[in-house]
Amino acid sequence: xxxxxxxxxxxxxxxxxxxxxxxxxxxxxxxxxxxxxxxxxxxxxxxxxxxxxxxxxxxxxxxxxxxxxxxxxxxxxxxxxxxxxxxxxxxxxxxxxxxxxxxxxxxxxxxxxxxxxxxxxxxxxxxxxxxxxxxxxxxxxxxxxxxxxxxxxxxxxxxxxxxxxxxxxxxxxxxxxxxxxxxxxxxxxxxxxxxxxxxxxxxxxxxxxxxxxxxxxxxxxxxxxxxxxxxxxxxxxxxxxxxxxxxxxxxx
Amino acid sequence: xxxxxxxxxxxxxxxxxxxxxxxxxxxxxxxxxxxxxxxxxxxxxxxxxxxxxxxxxxxxxxxxxxxxxxxxxxxxxxxxxxxxxxxxxxxxxxxxxxxxxxxxxxxxxxxxxxxxxxxxxxxxxxxxxxxxxxxxxxxxxxxxxxxxxxxxxxxxxxxxxxxxxxxxxxxxxxxxxxxxxxxxxxxxxxxxxxxxxxxxxxxxxxxxxxxxxxxxxxxxxxxxxxxxxxxxxxxxxxxxxxxxxxxxxxxxxxxxxxxxxxxxxxxxxxxxxxxxxxxxxxxxxxxxxxxxxxxxxxxxxxxxxxxxxxxxxxxxxxxxxxxxx
Ligand SMILES: Cc1cc2nc3c(=O)[nH]c(=O)nc-3n(C[C@H](O)[C@H](O)[C@H](O)COP(=O)(O)OP(=O)(O)OC[C@H]3O[C@@H](n4cnc5c(N)ncnc54)[C@H](O)[C@@H]3O)c2cc1C
Numbered sequence: 001x002x003x004x005x006x007x008x009x010x011x012x013x014x015x016x017x018x019x020x021x022x023x024x025x026x027x028x029x030x031x032x033x034x035x036x037x038x039x040x041x042x043x044x045x046x047x048x049x050x051x052x053x054x055x056x057x058x059x060x061x062x063x064x065x066x067x068x069x070x071x072x073x074x075x076x077x078x079x080x081x082x083x084x085x086x087x088x089x090x091x092x093x094x095x096x097x098x099x100x101x102x103x104x105x106x107x108x109x110x111x112x113x114x115x116x117x118x119x120x121x122x123x124x125x126x127x128x129x130x131x132x133x134x135x136x137x138x139x140x141x142x143x144x145x146x147x148x149x150x151x152x153x154x155x156x157x158x159x160x161x162x163x164x165x166x167x168x169x170x171x172x173x174x175x176x177x178x179x180x181x182x183x184x185x186x187x188x189x190x191x192x193x194x195x196x197x198x199x200x201x202x203x204x205x206x207x208x209x210x211x212x213x214x215x216x217x218x219x220x221x222x223x224x225x226x227x228x229x230x231x232x233x234x235x236x237x238x239x240x241x242x243x244x245x246x247x248x249x250x251x252x
Numbered sequence: 253x254x255x256x257x258x259x260x261x262x263x264x265x266x267x268x269x270x271x272x273x274x275x276x277x278x279x280x281x282x283x284x285x286x287x288x289x290x291x292x293x294x295x296x297x298x299x300x301x302x303x304x305x306x307x308x309x310x311x312x313x314x315x316x317x318x319x320x321x322x323x324x325x326x327x328x329x330x331x332x333x334x335x336x337x338x339x340x341x342x343x344x345x346x347x348x349x350x351x352x353x354x355x356x357x358x359x360x361x362x363x364x365x366x367x368x369x370x371x372x373x374x375x376x377x378x379x380x381x382x383x384x385x386x387x388x389x390x391x392x393x394x395x396x397x398x399x400x401x402x403x404x405x406x407x408x409x410x411x412x413x414x415x416x417x418x419x420x421x422x423x424x425x426x427x428x429x430x431x432x433x434x435x436x437x438x439x440x441x442x443x444x445x446x447x448x449x450x451x452x453x454x455x456x457x458x459x460x461x462x463x464x465x466x467x468x469x470x471x472x473x474x475x476x477x478x479x480x481x482x483x484x485x486x487x488x489x490x491x492x493x494x495x496x497x498x499x500x501x502x503x504x505x506x507x508x509x510x511x512x513x514x515x516x517x518x519x520x521x522x523x524x525x526x527x528x529x530x531x532x533x534x535x536x537x538x539x540x541x542x543x544x545x546x547x548x549x550x551x552x553x554x555x556x557x558x559x560x561x562x563x564x565x566x567x568x569x570x571x572x573x574x575x576x577x
Contacts, residue, residue, distance in 0.1 A: 129352035138442035159345040164447040214361035218387040229558035
């Protein structure tokens with residue numbers, strides 16, 4: 001059984017992104033980048049399934065510019081067997097990415113495809129579901145636990161109000177929540193070794209799918225920032241302050 | 253032009269966010285239809301039919317929709333999508349799961365968690381954990397979106413709208429005025445197995461007037477409960493938590509506030525032993541009044557707090573609880 005994991009290169013989660021002075025886009029020139037945190041959970045889960053002897057090969061795929069090689073190297077260093085870069089300099093939106101991933105799934109025929117549940121740059125959370133739809137595969141999104149039983153996978157999903165468990169026939173698409181696992185640290189020697197491993201690069205145009213951006217960016221802006229208020233010295237002072245807001249402590 | 257709203261419900265109760273979606277849908281000044289997919293969810297149908305601004309409620313009634321899967325919801329929407337130029341839902345784990353599937357099947361983009369509708373194809377949404385607002389324009393023939401419920405007022409009740417039914421077989425008809433079409437057959441490659449619903453007597457986190465959130469510093473599930481519960485009960489507040497607290501097992505996953513959890517905007521938000529990471533503040537920064545209790549005077553949470561108290565939460569919370577009648 002092969003597992004395909006999709007990984008995206010995004011701005012590091014600790015960075016507060018700035019916008020360009022003219023408001024035309026965000027300014028991420030020279031900003032620290034890395035693997036999308038949820039994708040790291042996706043990869044970790046695939047690697048564990050391999051270590052348990054359930055999976056035989058883990059393939060990491062990234063869609064993006066040549067710079068995305070770094071997240072593929074990171075994936076190889078974590079333990080992925082192979083890495084594929086679908087290269088494009090275009091602004092690829094979730095639907096286009098899903099179409100490209102479908103092409104690679106058709107070629108590789110994995111039994112399981114795991115993605116992160118959302119990317120922390122556009123916060124869209126759509127690619128996995130779109131990929132599942134295009135393949136007519138079942139989907140298990142926001143997964144916090146997986147269990148493979150023969151030709152089926154049990155997926156525990158984090159939903160509003162609790163959790164839910166689904167049974168999906170393989171092949172299936174899973175999107176990983178952060179609680180699926182704790183990703184391993186990448187050891188330096190592994191990173192060095194990953195530098196030497198090949199990355200298969202395919203030009204996105206070769207797949208012949210429509211990659212047009214459906215959403216046009218008009219402008220970006222900073223949200224109104226909350227102003228810091230005051231520090232109070234005691235519980236009594238806090239309660240007195242709150243009482244100045246009519247109704248907030250209604251009846252108490 | 254018509255608008256279709258995918259309604260969320262639990263078989264008995266329509267989610268309050270449907271009324272917010274109905275308000276958002278009024279933007280296009282076109283007939284609004286609400287799709288209720290379920291199994292004999294008659295009570296839900298009546299609730300949906302009573303919302304002002306809804307022209308028609310479509311009831312897709314089939315046994316396999318009792319616990320609807322994204323696959324079935326998507327196939328159903330696609331089967332009735334003809335003539336709808338806008339398909340929307342309130343943003344939730346239910347709609348996030350199903351609507352991207354619809355988007356791919358219709359070959360259109362989806363716009364997630366819309367904060368503001370600027371024009372009939374132009375929207376504002378946030379990216380980078382709420383640090384940036386983008387205005388985007390959709391070039392697709394069908395607009396497919398989820399809306400950020402709390403940014404839209406709830407549509408009022410008391411209307412008496414038409415109900416139509418979509419049935420699995422033409423014999424299984426419910427309701428009076430019926431437009432019957434077939435619900436697509438159940439998707440065979442997935443099935444619902446079980447669920448665990450968090451039990452709580454407290455108000456729902458998403459709509460509570462007061463929210464008290466605890467962080468990792470609470471130390472254990474027992475202490476999370478012991479320290480925060482009495483205050484929550486006195487204030488009639490909902491409990492929230494940081495990811496660190498949830499990951500540590502102190503609190504259930506569905507009360508995580510933040511970028512990857514629930515977004516709340518109560519009248520009063522009390523952050524207890526919460527550092528204030530951007531992923532957390534994303535989920536609470538639209539609260540009216542924010543109180544932060546943290547022993548570190550430099551904790552970033554104070555930058556978004558109206559009232560900050562630098563102190564040990566294990567002293568402050570019992571004292572606060574006692575001081576409130
Ligand atoms: C991709 C991604 C998504 C994430 N999504 C979310 C999300 O949705 N929601 C979320 O909350 N986080 C999220 N996080 C995690 C986030 O970055 C922070 O790690 C988390 O919010 C920190 O939780 P915390 O405040 O409980 O813990 P800490 O950061 O450890 O802070 C504990 C705080 O408690 C204070 N403290 C300790 N003891 C006491 C005491 N006795 N009295 C008073 N104060 C005390 C400390 O001064 C400190 O400020 C996400 C992270 C990533 C990478």
